[in-house]
Amino acid sequence: MRFSRAELGRIGAVWFLKTTLVLGLLMSLLIAAFPPDDGPSIEFAEARSTLQVKLQPEWPVSFNAGEPGVWLLQDGFDFSESDGTWMTGRTGALRFRAPDGASPVSIRLDLIPFVPFGLAFRVMELSSSIDDRTIQLYPGGMSLELALNGHQDQEVLLTCEDAVSPTASGDASDVRRLCVKVLKASLRYE
Amino acid sequence: MSDSNQCDPLLSRDGVIPSVSADCRDGGVHRRHARDRVGLSLWLIGPLVSGLYSLSLGRHAGFDYLNVRWFLSWLLLRDVEGMPGAVERLAYQPYVNEGVVGLLSLTGAWWFPVAALGLVHGLIIPLSYDTCRAVTPSTNRLLVTATALLTLASPLTSVHIGREDGHLLAAVALLVVVRHVVRRGDHSNGLLVAVLIVLVFFIKFSAVLTVAVAFVAVVFSLPARRALQTLTSFVGVVWVAIGVSSVNIWRSQGVSRQFALGEIVLEPRVFVAVGLLMFTVSLVLCGLVRLGVHRFLKLPSFWFRYRGLALGTTLILISVGVRAVSIAGDPRFNPDSLLVVFRRLLSTGDLAEGVTLGSYSVRDLEYAYFDLGKGLAILVAASALLILLFRVRGDSSAFGPLHVAVIPGVAVWANMASYGYVRYATEALVLLPVGVFALLSAIDVRRILRSLAALLAALVLLLPALGLGGWQGYGHRVGRPGHGPLVSDQERDVLSGLIPQDSAVFFFGNLTSWIAPVVDRVDPTWFVKPLRPRDAEASTAVLFYDLANVADLDKFTTREWSMTDCQALRFENVAVGWCRLDANQVDE
Numbered sequence: 172m173r174f175s176r177a178e179l180g181r182i183g184a185v186w187f188l189k190t191t192l193v194l195g196l197l198m199s200l201l202i203a204a205f206p207p208d209d210g211p212s213i214e215f216a217e218a219r220s221t222l223q224v225k226l227q228p229e230w231p232v233s234f235n236a237g238e239p240g241v242w243l244l245q246d247g248f249d250f251s252e253s254d255g256t257w258m259t260g261r262t263g264a265l266r267f268r269a270p271d272g273a274s275p276v277s278i279r280l281d282l283i284p285f286v287p288f289g290l291a292f293r294v295m296e297l298s299s300s301i302d303d304r305t306i307q308l309y310p311g312g313m314s315l316e317l318a319l320n321g322h323q324d325q326e327v328l329l330t331c332e333d334a335v336s337p338t339a340s341g342d343a344s345d346v347r348r349l350c351v352k353v354l355k356a357s358l359r360y361e
Numbered sequence: 362m363s364d365s366n367q368c369d370p371l372l373s374r375d376g377v378i379p380s381v382s383a384d385c386r387d388g389g390v391h392r393r394h395a396r397d398r399v400g401l402s403l404w405l406i407g408p409l410v411s412g413l414y415s416l417s418l419g420r421h422a423g424f425d426y427l428n429v430r431w432f433l434s435w436l437l438l439r440d441v442e443g444m445p446g447a448v449e450r451l452a453y454q455p456y457v458n459e460g461v462v463g464l465l466s467l468t469g470a471w472w473f474p475v476a477a478l479g480l481v482h483g484l485i486i487p488l489s490y491d492t493c494r495a496v497t498p499s500t501n502r503l504l505v506t507a508t509a510l511l512t513l514a515s516p517l518t519s520v521h522i523g524r525e526d527g528h529l530l531a532a533v534a535l536l537v538v539v540r541h542v543v544r545r546g547d548h549s550n551g552l553l554v555a556v557l558i559v560l561v562f563f564i565k566f567s568a569v570l571t572v573a574v575a576f577v578a579v580v581f582s583l584p585a586r587r588a589l590q591t592l593t594s595f596v597g598v599v600w601v602a603i604g605v606s607s608v609n610i611w612r613s614q615g616v617s618r619q620f621a622l623g624e625i626v627l628e629p630r631v632f633v634a635v636g637l638l639m640f641t642v643s644l645v646l647c648g649l650v651r652l653g654v655h656r657f658l659k660l661p662s663f664w665f666r667y668r669g670l671a672l673g674t675t676l677i678l679i680s681v682g683v684r685a686v687s688i689a690g691d692p693r694f695n696p697d698s699l700l701v702v703f704r705r706l707l708s709t710g711d712l713a714e715g716v717t718l719g720s721y722s723v724r725d726l727e728y729a730y731f732d733l734g735k736g737l738a739i740l741v742a743a744s745a746l747l748i749l750l751f752r753v754r755g756d757s758s759a760f761g762p763l764h765v766a767v768i769p770g771v772a773v774w775a776n777m778a779s780y781g782y783v784r785y786a787t788e789a790l791v792l793l794p795v796g797v798f799a800l801l802s803a804i805d806v807r808r809i810l811r812s813l814a815a816l817l818a819a820l821v822l823l824l825p826a827l828g829l830g831g832w833q834g835y836g837h838r839v840g841r842p843g844h845g846p847l848v849s850d851q852e853r854d855v856l857s858g859l860i861p862q863d864s865a866v867f868f869f870g871n872l873t874s875w876i877a878p879v880v881d882r883v884d885p886t887w888f889v890k891p892l893r894p895r896d897a898e899a900s901t902a903v904l905f906y907d908l909a910n911v912a913d914l915d916k917f918t919t920r921e922w923s924m925t926d927c928q929a930l931r932f933e934n935v936a937v938g939w940c941r942l943d944a945n946q947v948d949e
Contacts, residue, residue: 176548176587183553198464205467207439208882211857218858222928241931246911248929250936260911 227268231357240356243267247329249347255283258329258350265327265356274321274361281356282315284308285349287340295351296330308351321361399502400490403509407486408479411513415479415523420471422842424872426462426525432874434463437609439883453621455563455606458527466878471846479523481533485512485791488536493798495543496762500798501812508794508815511822516710517732517783517790528784531565532791535575539765539795546761547584551591554579555598563602566623567785570683571772574676574789578771581672582764586650593643600636672764673750676771683779690780693718694725702778706735710783725783731825734790735773735783737818741796742770748803762799769796794822843934848879852932856880859939865899867891869914870907873937891916894944902942911938921945 174182211218225242232240236251244251247260269275278299286293292307302318319325331350337343435441437460465474490509497505513519521529538557542549558579562572576595580588607620620632627635696702697720704723710730718724745766772789776782797818801811848856857880860866866885868874877887886897894900902922906914908929917924927940 174548179548179550180552183550183556187553187556201464201467202438205469208857208880210862210882210884211860212854213858215858215861218855219926221855221858222930225931237933242929244931245927245929246908246938248908248936251931260909262911 223268226266227270230270231355233355234353243356244353248353252352255352255354257285257347257352258331259347260350261331261334263329263331263350265325265329265353267325269323269325269358269360271323273323273358275319275325275358276321276361277316277318277359278325278327279314279316279357279359280327281312281354282351283312283354284310284351285334285337286310287335287337288342293331293333296332298328298330300325312354319358397494397502399506400487400494403487403490403506404484407510408481408483411483411486411522412476412479415475415482416472418523419475419842419844420847421462421466421474421525422847423524423526427847427875428871429874430459430525431463431466431878432868434459434466435878435881436887438463438467439881441883441887453610453623453626455566455622456609457560457563458525458530458565461530462525462527463878467881469846469881471844474525475523478525478530482513482522482529484533485529485536486510488533488540489791489794492536492540492543492765492795495540496765496795496799496802497811497815499808500801500815504812504815504819505798508797508819508822511819512791512794515732515734515790515793515822516730516825517734518787521787527565528568528787529791531561531568532788534561534564535568535571535788536791536795538575538579539768539792542579542582543761543765543795543799547587549579549583549587549591551583551587552594552598554591555594558595559598559602561788563606565788567780568788570775570779571768571786571789573679574772574775575768575792577675577679578672578764578768581675582761589646589650593646596639597643600632600639604632604636672767673746676746676767679771679775683775690782690785692720694781695720695779696777696781697721699778702774702781705777705781705783706739706774709733709736720781725777725781732790733821733825734793735777735786737821738770738773738790738793738796740770741793741800742767742774745796745800745803746771762802765792766796766799766803769793794818847875847934848932853879856930857882860885860903861901865897865902867897867902867904867917867942868906869904869916870910872935873905873907875935876905876937891920893920894922900944904938904940904942906938906940908936908938914940917942 222242225239228239228242232238232243234240234244234251234256236253236256238251241251241256243265244256245264245266247258247263249257249259265278284293284295286308292309295306295308297304297306297315297317299317300320300322304315304317306315317327329350334348334350336348337345433456437456462474462478465477468474486509489512490505493500493505493509494502513522518529518532534557538554538561541553541557558572558576561568561575580591583591603620603622606622610621611618618629620627620629696705701721701723705725708723708725710726710732718727745763749763749767769789769792772792773783773786776786776789798815801814804811806814856876860880860882863884864886865888866877867888868876869891874887874889885903886899888897894902904914904917904924914924921944922942923945924940924942927938930937930939
């Protein structure tokens with residue numbers, strides 16, 4: 172079947188209009204079928220309570236992806252991986268609540284630092300409520316211990332001033348600024 | 362000569378530039394396609410395979426999607442009024458793709474948009490097959506099928522299958538245009554071509570150079586009168602599209618109303634005046650054509666004889682112009698010299714491993730890849746252009762396929778010369794198999810040689826798909842790929858619970874705005890830049906921030922907010938910081 176140019180133009184225009192109408196109708200139906208929520212599905216206090224429970228895992232804790240320990244990692248840490256979590260910020264914080272009735276006197280951190288090729292070591296500062304330490308980080312895994320004041324609520328601050336990305340140092344193609352990968356933490360009680 | 366060969370452009374003329382006769386276009390080719398069971402089955406197999414492959418990749422998790430697109434489309438579809446803060450600027454971009462993806466996401470089922478887009482992207486295979494068959498009907502069907510399948514197997518295109526970035530959605534529309542023009546030839550519908558070309562642009566803003574090259578090539582492939590009709594339709598459709606898309610800007614701006622597309626912002630009276638001028642010019646041109654003035658000026662014969670030459674010249678001028686202007690893109694990729702452009706054009710991508718980014722670098726993508734498409738596209742385009750420039754004989758449809766063959770390579774070149782970023786040339790690379798067959802249809806060689814050449818081209822496309830070059834594709838580290846929803850129902854409830862009713866919510870840093878469509882609530886007021894309490898008209902607020910941007914949170918403390926109760930929310934697939942904000946007591 173052959174069409175004249177005028178017929179083709181008319182067919183195209185009608186086709187376009189019909190398609191637009193049908194798509195518009197479908198779009199309206201789809202939007203109407205899935206209305207937005209009117210308000211929060213749970214109360215604010217309930218949501219906060221859920222988060223507080225997350226900060227009280229069973230010790231020792233692992234920082235592998237999916238483990239309860241990752242909820243202790245505050246600002247400065249990247250997404251958790253299957254073998255730990257990289258600290259990518261200049262500072263990183265661990266916040267936690269010790270088990271009820273327990274009085275923590277120290278925390279032990281297992282970690283792997285990123286030390287660019289050619290450097291002997293890097294420097295990291297750790298601080299808690301009663302302890303401050305400047306640590307030299309060497310290639311390979313290591314454990315650090317930091318004193319705590321025995322209170323139930325604790326915060327440990329890690330500071331990496333000289334961290335660089337493997338891309339910048341020429342070691343690998345990872346563009347993240349890597350300080351240390353935290354693997355595990357355990358508490359010692361009074 | 363068999364009946365099938367009568368419609369083969371290579372075998373239809375002896376010693377004359379190959380062509381596809383009107384009879385073949387309107388009769389033979391169409392009848393052949395009606396009987397083509399392979400072609401028909403690809404309409405089922407292509408989308409099905411693509412849809413399943415897309416599902417195997419998991420949920421949509423691209424950085425741009427989680428960072429901007431999902432939020433923007435949700436705002437538009439939910440008709441959230443005002444769009445305070447910097448969200449307003451997002452309205453200046455075309456959002457057809459965002460609207461489609463956002464609409465599909467409203468269902469809440471993670472697999473629905475993934476499967477739907479996969480199915481649509483799979484249409485590229487039968488469209489590519491149909492177009493290749495239309496330009497070379499006598500070429501081995503198995504070879505055409507294999508090449509059509511490889512359209513989506515090439516690394517630089519396969520990474521977009523089922524994904525939400527819009528490149529393949531735009532490519533589907535572009536392929537429909539090319540298929541229509543190749544099959545209809547001189548009888549192409551100018552309005553339909555214009556609508557689809559503009560749609561491609563409005564789906565993917567970054568495809569602007571590919572759209573420009575494709576449109577110029579398509580217009581030059583048509584007879585003078587049809588080309589004029591397509592051109593005037595295009596201008597009209599663009600104007601209507603800008604008008605329609607500006608409705609959203611009007612909603613966000615209130616009194617100060619403008620028409621805008623990207624950086625082009627017009628006052629309403631200027632918009633109307635230019636539109637009227639274009640309408641008048643179109644009417645005058647159509648009137649002149651109706652009166653037969655173009656025949657008096659011998660325009661058709663002039664156009665017919667020299668349009669190949671004119672296309673080549675136009676594209677070369679466009680290319681030089683594009684390079685001279687060097688459209689501002691990501692400064693990490695903008696090439697700083699022609700040498701860099703040529704190195705990137707010839708780069709297969711694997712050399713980029715371990716090479717830093719920079720305007721001088723050979724890298725044209727964030728990640729290493731291995732793909733031979735760029736080089737092949739340049740080779741095909743250069744060959745087609747040479748034929749167009751130096752052979753001006755032929756009948757009225759002699760050069761149609763050659764124009765199509767030019768598109769991928771010239772578009773890749775234009776993108777490399779301006780942006781230097783290969784992802785923006787994705788739509789052009791999708792057209793590469795069609796370009797190969799289009800070129801082969803115009804070269805007067807034996808069928809067996811043409812098949813061998815097509816086989817060689819298919820092999821070039823196939824090698825990376827077989828794993829040569831150690832291609833690793835795009836990384837989705839930030840976006841958290843995987844199967845299942847981005848956040849579970851329980852996690853969504855916690856997120857929603859942390860946003861009190863009718864509160865002000867600030868998003869700060871990357872990968873935070875996805876929270877709005879996830880909780881899908883319209884009672885909060887959403888802000889994407891730090892504002893003072895009086896500007897936000899709130900005394901308390903909620904802040905969601907990127908955990909990597911904690912050092913910049915002083916933008917809130919220096920704007921009369923106090924942060925309390927902060928917590929890193931480390932859900933299964935996403936992590937984001939949350940704080941409660943309280944306005945400081947300020948002495949008046």
